[in-house]
Amino acid sequence: MEMIKKIALRILLLIAIVAVSNVIYRHTTYHADLRAESNVLLKFERAVETADALYFSASPNAAVFKDDTDKRTIAQMMDDLLPDLKLEAVDTGGIHAGVFKKLIALIPEDSDVRYVVVNMNYRSFGIGWIESVLENPIQKQLVFYNNRPPIINRFLQGLNFYDTRSAKEREELIQWHWKNDSLPFAAPRNNVTDWCALEKWGDWTNPKRQLADSYIKNFAFPITEENPRLKDFDEIVSICHQKGLKLIFVILPENLQEAEKLVGPELTSLMISNKNKLVNRYKTNEVTVIDCFGAVPDSCFTERIFPSEHYTQTGRMTVARAVTDCINR
Amino acid sequence: MLFDSVQFLLFLPAVIALYFILPHRLRWIFLLVSSYYFYGCWKAEFLVLLLYSTFNAYFISLRIEQAASLFTRRAWLITGLVSNFSVLFFFKYFNFFIGSRDYFKTFAGQHPKVEWVTQVLEYGIPVGISFFTFQAVGYTLDIYFRQAKAEKNFFKFALFVSYFPQLVAGPIERFTHLHQQLFAKHKLVYENLSNGFRLILYGLFIKMVIADNLAPLADPVFTNPLAYSQTDTILALLFFSLQIYADFHGYSLIAIGVAGIMGIKLMDNFKTPYLAVSVKEFWARWHISLSTWFRDYLYVPLGGNKVSYFRWMVNIMIIFLVSGIWHGANYTFIVWGALHGFMYLAEQVFVRAGWLQTKNRFFTGIGFVKTFLVINIAWLFFRSDTLAKAYLSLAKIFGSEPTADLYYRIQHFEHGKANQAVDDAFLNGKLVPAELTLHNSLFIGLAILIVTELWIQKSRFDQRISTWNFGFRWLVYAVLIYCVMALSGPDFYQFIYFQF
Numbered sequence: 001m002e003m004i005k006k007i008a009l010r011i012l013l014l015i016a017i018v019a020v021s022n023v024i025y026r027h028t029t030y031h032a033d034l035r036a037e038s039n040v041l042l043k044f045e046r047a048v049e050t051a052d053a054l055y056f057s058a059s060p061n062a063a064v065f066k067d068d069t070d071k072r073t074i075a076q077m078m079d080d081l082l083p084d085l086k087l088e089a090v091d092t093g094g095i096h097a098g099v100f101k102k103l104i105a106l107i108p109e110d111s112d113v114r115y116v117v118v119n120m121n122y123r124s125f126g127i128g129w130i131e132s133v134l135e136n137p138i139q140k141q142l143v144f145y146n147n148r149p150p151i152i153n154r155f156l157q158g159l160n161f162y163d164t165r166s167a168k169e170r171e172e173l174i175q176w177h178w179k180n181d182s183l184p185f186a187a188p189r190n191n192v193t194d195w196c197a198l199e200k201w202g203d204w205t206n207p208k209r210q211l212a213d214s215y216i217k218n219f220a221f222p223i224t225e226e227n228p229r230l231k232d233f234d235e236i237v238s239i240c241h242q243k244g245l246k247l248i249f250v251i252l253p254e255n256l257q258e259a260e261k262l263v264g265p266e267l268t269s270l271m272i273s274n275k276n277k278l279v280n281r282y283k284t285n286e287v288t289v290i291d292c293f294g295a296v297p298d299s300c301f302t303e304r305i306f307p308s309e310h311y312t313q314t315g316r317m318t319v320a321r322a323v324t325d326c327i328n329r
Numbered sequence: 330m331l332f333d334s335v336q337f338l339l340f341l342p343a344v345i346a347l348y349f350i351l352p353h354r355l356r357w358i359f360l361l362v363s364s365y366y367f368y369g370c371w372k373a374e375f376l377v378l379l380l381y382s383t384f385n386a387y388f389i390s391l392r393i394e395q396a397a398s399l400f401t402r403r404a405w406l407i408t409g410l411v412s413n414f415s416v417l418f419f420f421k422y423f424n425f426f427i428g429s430r431d432y433f434k435t436f437a438g439q440h441p442k443v444e445w446v447t448q449v450l451e452y453g454i455p456v457g458i459s460f461f462t463f464q465a466v467g468y469t470l471d472i473y474f475r476q477a478k479a480e481k482n483f484f485k486f487a488l489f490v491s492y493f494p495q496l497v498a499g500p501i502e503r504f505t506h507l508h509q510q511l512f513a514k515h516k517l518v519y520e521n522l523s524n525g526f527r528l529i530l531y532g533l534f535i536k537m538v539i540a541d542n543l544a545p546l547a548d549p550v551f552t553n554p555l556a557y558s559q560t561d562t563i564l565a566l567l568f569f570s571l572q573i574y575a576d577f578h579g580y581s582l583i584a585i586g587v588a589g590i591m592g593i594k595l596m597d598n599f600k601t602p603y604l605a606v607s608v609k610e611f612w613a614r615w616h617i618s619l620s621t622w623f624r625d626y627l628y629v630p631l632g633g634n635k636v637s638y639f640r641w642m643v644n645i646m647i648i649f650l651v652s653g654i655w656h657g658a659n660y661t662f663i664v665w666g667a668l669h670g671f672m673y674l675a676e677q678v679f680v681r682a683g684w685l686q687t688k689n690r691f692f693t694g695i696g697f698v699k700t701f702l703v704i705n706i707a708w709l710f711f712r713s714d715t716l717a718k719a720y721l722s723l724a725k726i727f728g729s730e731p732t733a734d735l736y737y738r739i740q741h742f743e744h745g746k747a748n749q750a751v752d753d754a755f756l757n758g759k760l761v762p763a764e765l766t767l768h769n770s771l772f773i774g775l776a777i778l779i780v781t782e783l784w785i786q787k788s789r790f791d792q793r794i795s796t797w798n799f800g801f802r803w804l805v806y807a808v809l810i811y812c813v814m815a816l817s818g819p820d821f822y823q824f825i826y827f828q829f
Contacts, residue, residue: 003517003519006519007519007522013803014810017803017806017807017810017811018810018814020807021807021810021811021814021815024811024815025811025814025815028815029770029815029816033819037819136821140819140820151814151815152814154814154815154817154819155813155814155815155817156335157817157819158333158537158541158813158814158817158818158819159333159334159335159338159537159817160331160333160334160820160821161334161335164821
């Protein structure tokens, strides 16, 4: 009995220490930690205080093309096109629906946010992105995106309470999926590895061959019910539904012209079929899906050595207009 | 399962609670199951190796005990040592001795058996293999030297080899010290509980706050020493020196604390080693369980110091070279061991000649500085991936410009891996200079560590703090708890010694 009393007293002391630590932490290094490890949460916390609409995006929102005269991001363009609505971007490079869902869940009940616009990046459904080496820092950030006292989230981060698979393990997984995930074509186009081995554009030293490979690796995949990204988007739908938020998915433009030129119509047909699956899946769930998949021509893509969703000012305006037209309707 | 993980923080209270709830006769079985679960959390397939090592030591030791003649005893001992060390050799040293694992890849597709070997080697080194192999071999030697009686119950012996707090990174325990404790009837004692949690808290502090914050500072410098200045290279070396101590000592303290809660005393592994005034003293305070293992099972059987002067010097060098190789299959570890060996001998030659018998504080101070410098230079080799990179760091530290010619000659000699950044600098003239960025919060942790080390001296954190009154004690706990929760390194760094 004596021992139980002693232990109980110490447990209470421990709780008090953690509570005081939380207060000290919030007022000292918490924001520095957010800036260093989770800058998107910092953006979110600021945006949610003032915005009517939040725009969740990865790097496609950035405006870095040197020849652009209009340096506005997609979000800034949308905000200018919607004078009655305050729209703020919650964005940073490499993030995806797995991050967006955590942030959307943190939107407070009493906030003014009515619209949630989420970029649906087709490439993010592929295994190359799902198991990217960027995933570890993203998973590390995610620990902070939980509705717990900040000190507990920080402690869990210190305990590495996130997916810490090594780059080697992730690479092995990617290679396994490229070899074993079946594509709806006859051999050798029935999996990514064999498809990539097909001779086209000469040997591996040819930049076009390398780019064609990147297109196959990034865009050729089946989207099954087990796809983690699909589950993330499903969760976003249900969170917005619970919170009574108007949800808009924007299927981002991909460079279909380049894909067809480099690899062939098999790839673009697979991409379009996958995209249609996504449109059909979410249109039935009281979500507005804006399909910009083929809306931007090759000339509006800024990256020439790797497939990406980075657009010139014209491309960004195309996406911005599509979203604002929808909101205005 | 790592000590600094949520998984372990749930596992530990569950194991301790169940351990004391269960009737005494079932406790050791429960500990055995828990230990195998603990190890299996990494890669369950490696449990086979743990089981093999255990069975090997168990079976051979029984044979040694039953053997009638010295010849038979020796024959069984050699069989046991070869069969137990062969697994260690295969996983840890095979690649080193064949030159390069890539060599075997050239056979891919032609010889399925060779391909199988490369696949197994690609699997990586089983966590803690050197630790449990040495513990099992130590037992076999104890039986051979008639220091202990062989355990007849295989499962009881299996618990001795696999006891989870010290399974993957020590302390490497002796059969005579640990085995009886595992089966004794322990009561839940408040003193054990509080001392155990003190050690766990301080262990977590030095691992999570010190080691995990220093690792991202030291790592990039050792990856590409050319990109950093002389000052940054010196700082990185000092940081690594503190990192490895905090990392390994932190693990050992947690292990001792966890076992202590169950009433089991593990041996101390560290006694403020960086305060040593000689290399000999350093080894009496650093990784004590391994040093004493080598002393008892290698140095003494080789004749120790009861041999000729020259033979004694050879014995010392053997111990340090083997200690280097124990850490890993790399020339860097051999050089690390050799440096310690040479310095040890240099000191002892003076001591034996009676030239260093002074207790003068000035000479003690000189001894401290000299020892600290020597140990740090040796760490440089220990930390570098290759001798070639060690050369780059060494050149930087001593302010000379490393040459590409010597770098590539060393790399060729050791079959070292190419490094893209270094190649870019030497071959293409592309060097992106970098510099270390230090955060103020790091110095809070370091200040606490240094003050605590000076205060502890040769004692232990739990022993020193238990003499303080309740209020001061809890003030210290509060500071440590805050540091662990708010200032720990956010990136994933496994305990350094797991790879050994």
